[in-house]
Amino acid sequence: MSLRLTDDYVQSAVSIRAMATNGAHDPAKRELRFLLEATVKYLLVDQRLPSSDFSNKLQFLKDNVPRSSVDIVDDLVLSGLPAAEQTSLKSEVKDIYTKLSAFVHPSIIQIQEDIKRYGRGEYLGFESAKEVERFAENSFRVFDIVLVLLFHGVGLGLAGDIFTAALDRIPDWKFHKGKYMHVLSRHFDYKVERKRCEP
Numbered sequence: 001m002s003l004r005l006t007d008d009y010v011q012s013a014v015s016i017r018a019m020a021t022n023g024a025h026d027p028a029k030r031e032l033r034f035l036l037e038a039t040v041k042y043l044l045v046d047q048r049l050p051s052s053d054f055s056n057k058l059q060f061l062k063d064n065v066p067r068s069s070v071d072i073v074d075d076l077v078l079s080g081l082p083a084a085e086q087t088s089l090k091s092e093v094k095d096i097y098t099k100l101s102a103f104v105h106p107s108i109i110q111i112q113e114d115i116k117r118y119g120r121g122e123y124l125g126f127e128s129a130k131e132v133e134r135f136a137e138n139s140f141r142v143f144d145i146v147l148v149l150l151f152h153g154v155g156l157g158l159a160g161d162i163f164t165a166a167l168d169r170i171p172d173w174k175f176h177k178g179k180y181m182h183v184l185s186r187h188f189d190y191k192v193e194r195k196r197c198e199p
Helices: 006-021 025-048 054-064 071-075 083-101 108-119 129-154 156-165 179-186 192-197
Strands: none
Touching (some): 025 071, 025 083, 025 129, 129 156, 129 179
């Protein structure tokens, strides 16, 4: 599912950028939540039914994966990360998901945030630098986690090849500094291609 539904990821990424650029942070937060939730759920299905066909995976998603929760993140196998980072990532997924959920349905949190922003004169497209920075930081957290989950979805063998053949050649790629991507990258230090590059 992780690979078959890549259009979901592309659409979300494009939408988030377009909305954020135009100051529509709340809709972008809703899209970040979808991206996080979809990635967790697709990976779980892939791990539970690794050799099953797509129609069986869809049925499993419908019958066995809760619709409005990411608590199933605890069931994911993230062998590219040490145990402490696996626990941290799973906790962070739940935390971010809960916070982003306040912007999915009409909620008092969302309304109070809007009132505070308006009180500071921060209308659509006129957000403060602090608000833009906070949105960017939260987006980076989500993208960091989503990328790590996607790399587990394609399999660590292929993920390692992607790192050594492509990502290692882009030293200024922002996600090299991601909390979890950085740790996942170290998982591939055993690869011959990296050992050749060592001084």
